[in-house]
Amino acid sequence: MEYQEAKEKFISTWGSLGTLWGINKAMAQIQSLLFISTKALSMEEIMDELKISRGNTSMNLRQLMDWGIVTKELIPGERKEYFTTEKDVQELARHIAKERSRREIKPVIKILKDVSSIKDDGTAKTKELIKQTKALHDLAETADAMMNKIVNQEQNWITKSLLKLIK
């Protein structure tokens, strides 16, 4: 496999995996492209490489910046804006986990809490609803806390502890 093929394979795979970490295809592909680029890229360069429109590129770059994983890089003397992504995978994972928690998991936990707190009227179906949503609530909360803790650590000790556990 040559460079060009490998590059395309990487971008399309990582792109189609977007759903796994909760972003759309174009976003994921732009991020991939930046991730393996040796320099910051302009909008033109991104459009050309991925064959997507200017509007699409602009909107998705904005979203990537909202997620905190892409930043503008102003090159002195240049009029254009250039973009780079976080290059360290640990940092990248940290940002993504944090955003997903904030955008999706936390709001769901809140609703599970509300639902599981309804008044117990003594009927079997109400008891079941309360019991099951409470169980989900606890699971979601534990998973979320664990993820955040793992991912937020200035870490080393925790990574080592976990590595020991999974070995």
Added chain:
Amino acid sequence: MEYQEAKEKFISTWGSLGTLWGINKAMAQIQSLLFISTKALSMEEIMDELKISRGNTSMNLRQLMDWGIVTKELIPGERKEYFTTEKDVQELARHIAKERSRREIKPVIKILKDVSSIKDDGTAKTKELIKQTKALHDLAETADAMMNKIVNQEQNWITKSLLKLIK
């Protein structure tokens, strides 16, 4: 909040969260309905409750069975088929994690491995591609292994260890 409202809220929230664990809305809603039901439900009952067609119900039940989180329950004397979902959240999480790993994560790890194994021709861009995809590969593999380990355990010791770590 009364039972009916809480129930609807739960089903629609959990349903729209489908993406988070990689399934579609109808699938997630059917699973939710079964999850808080006190008895196994027939296709008719599911269709009526969720206001979805027979075809849709049939297809999504099948997928839920493929995922291993819904099972048919044959009630003696009854002609209809009845369905239940795994009621234990830990087991549920275990099944979901296992399936996602198998369907999505493992194949991506494979591709990352292939891409990161291309011949180093000495150019900066090839070096960067190799370095970055290797880093992603390692991250993905560790995360996958960790998840599987956590979730597959006949556990207790591991749960306790982790709880200690995140406290």
Added chain:
DNA sequence: ATAAACTTTCAATAATTATTGAAAGTTTAG
């Protein structure tokens, strides 16, 4: 102030994904 260089916005359109419903298929009872 003006024009060139560049970016953003957003209504229109395309692509993708989910849903329906009726025909075909299957199983069981009599």
Added chain:
DNA sequence: CTAAACTTTCAATAATTATTGAAAGTTTAT
């Protein structure tokens, strides 16, 4: 064997989501 009860399949359609491209907006150089 046949009909009734039920489930599955799948082409058509609807709903959702992504993408385009051109007009409007912004910034900088002169």
